[in-house]
Amino acid sequence: MTLADFFAAAQPFLQGRSAVDDLKTLGHTPSPDADLAMYPWLVAWDQARILAELVPTVRTWVELAGLDWDALVRAYVADHPPEGHSVPHVGAHLADWLAGHREREPRLPAGIEALADFTWTAFLARTAPDDGPDLDRRVFVRHYATDPRIANRTLTSGEVPGPTDAVTLVVYRDETTGAARACTAGLVTVAVLLAHGGHALTGALDLPSDTLATERARLQNRGVLPHDAPTGAGERT
Amino acid sequence: MSAPTGVGIGLRPGFAEPLLAGDRSVDFLEIVPENFVGRGGLDRRLLMRCADRWPILAHGVSVSLGGPDPLDVAWLAALKDLLDALEVPFYTDHLCFTSVGGFQSHELLPLPECDEAVAHVAARIREVRDRLDRPVAVENIAQYAVMPGSTLGREAFVHAVCEAADCGLLLDVNNVYVNARNGGTDPSADLLRLPLHRAVQLHVAGHEIHHGRVLDTHGAPVSDAVIELARLALHHVPGRVPVLLERDTHLPPVGEVLDEADDLRTALFPARARGAA
Numbered sequence: 141m142t143l144a145d146f147f148a149a150a151q152p153f154l155q156g157r158s159a160v161d162d163l164k165t166l167g168h169t170p171s172p173d174a175d176l177a178m179y180p181w182l183v184a185w186d187q188a189r190i191l192a193e194l195v196p197t198v199r200t201w202v203e204l205a206g207l208d209w210d211a212l213v214r215a216y217v218a219d220h221p222p223e224g225h226s227v228p229h230v231g232a233h234l235a236d237w238l239a240g241h242r243e244r245e246p247r248l249p250a251g252i253e254a255l256a257d258f259t260w261t262a263f264l265a266r267t268a269p270d271d272g273p274d275l276d277r278r279v280f281v282r283h284y285a286t287d288p289r290i291a292n293r294t295l296t297s298g299e300v301p302g303p304t305d306a307v308t309l310v311v312y313r314d315e316t317t318g319a320a321r322a323c324t325a326g327l328v329t330v331a332v333l334l335a336h337g338g339h340a341l342t343g344a345l346d347l348p349s350d351t352l353a354t355e356r357a358r359l360q361n362r363g364v365l366p367h368d369a370p371t372g373a374g375e376r377t
Numbered sequence: 378m379s380a381p382t383g384v385g386i387g388l389r390p391g392f393a394e395p396l397l398a399g400d401r402s403v404d405f406l407e408i409v410p411e412n413f414v415g416r417g418g419l420d421r422r423l424l425m426r427c428a429d430r431w432p433i434l435a436h437g438v439s440v441s442l443g444g445p446d447p448l449d450v451a452w453l454a455a456l457k458d459l460l461d462a463l464e465v466p467f468y469t470d471h472l473c474f475t476s477v478g479g480f481q482s483h484e485l486l487p488l489p490e491c492d493e494a495v496a497h498v499a500a501r502i503r504e505v506r507d508r509l510d511r512p513v514a515v516e517n518i519a520q521y522a523v524m525p526g527s528t529l530g531r532e533a534f535v536h537a538v539c540e541a542a543d544c545g546l547l548l549d550v551n552n553v554y555v556n557a558r559n560g561g562t563d564p565s566a567d568l569l570r571l572p573l574h575r576a577v578q579l580h581v582a583g584h585e586i587h588h589g590r591v592l593d594t595h596g597a598p599v600s601d602a603v604i605e606l607a608r609l610a611l612h613h614v615p616g617r618v619p620v621l622l623e624r625d626t627h628l629p630p631v632g633e634v635l636d637e638a639d640d641l642r643t644a645l646f647p648a649r650a651r652g653a654a
Contacts, residue, residue, distance in 0.1 A: 141526040143493045147445040151477045154486070167489075167525035175522035175559075178590075182521075183482045190483065222481040225411050225439040225452055230483070270417030278418075318419025 141167045155221065156180045156214070187222065187230060188213040194231045195259045197291045198238075201249045201300050215241070231260055249300040251286030258288035258311065262320035265313040278313040279333065279364060281325055289322065314363030323362050328355040336365060378466040378511075380577065381405035381432035382617040384642040387624065388433075392631040393423035397430070401635045404642075405432040407621050408463075411439050414455045425462070433463040434578065434619065436547070437470040439481065440505060442515065443488045443498040444474035453508045460509060467577060468505070469547040472498065472515040472538060485518045489526035490534035499541035506544065514545030514577045519552040519593035521559065531556065532570035545577035548614065550607045551593055551623070554600075555584050558591040564606055569613065576614040581607050581641060582623035596626030598637060604644050611645060620645060 149166055152158040160173045169176065188210045192199045199209050220233040235257035242248050261280045268277035287307040294300065310325045310333070331345050332355045341347070359365045383404025386392075396403070406427055413424055427433070437456070440448070460468060473485045488494045506513040517535050529537060539546050548571065557564035581604070583597030599622070607620065622638045 141489070143489065143491075143497055143526075144445070146489050146524065146526055147474075147477050150486070151480055154477070154482055154484075155480060164525060169523050169525045169527065171522035178521040179484065179486060183484050186483050221479070222483060223476075223479055224481060225414065225449070227411060227483055267416040267418050267420065269415060270421065313418055318422070 190230045198256050205247050250303040254284040255288040261311045266320040280311045283308045312364045332356045378464045380466045381619045384620045384638050395631050407434040410435045428463045435465045440470045441475040457509050467512040469514045473518045487520045489524045490529040495537045502542035502544050514547045516547040516549050519555045536572045539572045539575045546575040547578045548576045549580040551582040555591045555593045573613040579620040595623045
């Protein structure tokens with residue numbers, strides 16, 4: 141047995157795609173089957189734990205819908221095997237996957253993909269690198285068919301909330317506190333963010349300067365934009 | 378960048394703010410760099426403030442020193458930047474593999490204990506050392522099975538790798554105990570077969586028993602047996618090495634972890650603890 145043989149057999153074994161007996165064909169081991177089987181079990185257990193810590197309310201919704209969290213995680217990880225060094229990035233594709241998975245599992249609660257995306261986006265905003273253009277890294281505009289902020293109601297009601305109207309949110313890191321926050325966004329919000337990012341507002345997005353100034357002040361008060369933010373390059377003054 | 382001594386704790390989520398706000402004594406803090414590399418925000422700011430007050434050690438979990446995939450050199454470069462910023466004197470990771478074929482398991486997986494694996498992992502440890510521009514030490518892992526193709530034995534494998542890589546040993550005392558209990562061997566004898574002369578740091582942690590198997594959970598107070606084993610280790614390691622109290626699951630408030638660290642300091646370094654009182 142070469143080391144390459146071992147790794148070739150180890151990958152499907154660890155991902156639960158082959159059995160202990162397949163691994164044992166490589167050579168002798170004094171370990172009983174149950175000890176070897178610990179490893180794929182540990183990998184799967186850890187993936188379920190990591191995602192439960194990353195998106196705890198998504199897990200609560202899954203279980204309130206009568207679905208098995210561990211089984212759902214197994215199906216997700218089979219489609220999106222974890223990569224890279226960052227543990228939370230195990231959940232990077234969860235929202236899109238949940239949206240696609242609904243065709244196979246109609247019991248998934250309405251809005252669960254929005255909740256997963258909102259939670260993931262808040263993590264990205266909270267941990268975004270400090271260098272580089274701030275809006276590119278710590279401010280995200282998201283449109284949701286159901287407002288994910290209703291997730292908090294689960295904590296008091298113990299039920300999955302029903303669907304709401306669609307909402308567009310700015311998910312961002314408040315640099316004063318370091319916390320991830322969200323506020324509603326509209327066309328003017330997007331215009332102000334674009335202008336702050338140095339994008340020229342052309343005739344296609346020709347908004348009155350006082351409207352832009354009012355929205356910029358709101359975003360400054362919310363901590364989306366710094367208080368010393370200059371008027372955007374594309375704004376009329 | 379000299380290495381700290383004494384007893385430290387892991388900088389776990391939620392620990393930094395109460396640590397910075399208080400006046401409790403701790404000899405050093407250890408971070409998992411994967412929680413900070415490439416990230417900013419409040420956690421990063423708090424880490425830098427902690428680094429102003431306490432020495433920082435870094436203990437990685439994902440370099441996959443024994444793995445088959447090419448080392449992630451871009452990530453190692455970002456890791457080096459972090460270690461430089463924190464003035465970390467040496468870097469530690471695990472003698473294992475964590476990823477294979479691009480699949481990141483986020484588990485510490487044992488290698489076949491064979492000569493080919495010794496050469497393979499030693500070469501990668503040397504490359505990591507060169508890329509990080511600082512000494513590297515490897516941790517003996519908790520191991521629940523012996524992989525096929527193993528010929529050397531657990532402690533001999535650790536010994537051979539450390540010699541071939543000319544690297545340090547992060548001696549995890551709890552892992553020695555867990556492996557011995559599960560394998561029915563004598564923990565003291567197993568400990569003394571490790572390359573203790575290369576030890577640069579000790580890890581001490583609690584374990585839990587599930588279905589008759591001892592698991593390295595870092596989720597319970599350190600047992601008396603592990604403290605005894607740590608005392609034995611300290612008689613055989615060179616000089617005064619830092620000792621980390623690991624706590625990762627069932628995480629109590631930082632004050633309780635500091636209490637346990639104080640108890641551990643008294644147990645392992647009674648003269649120093651008396652001097653500090």
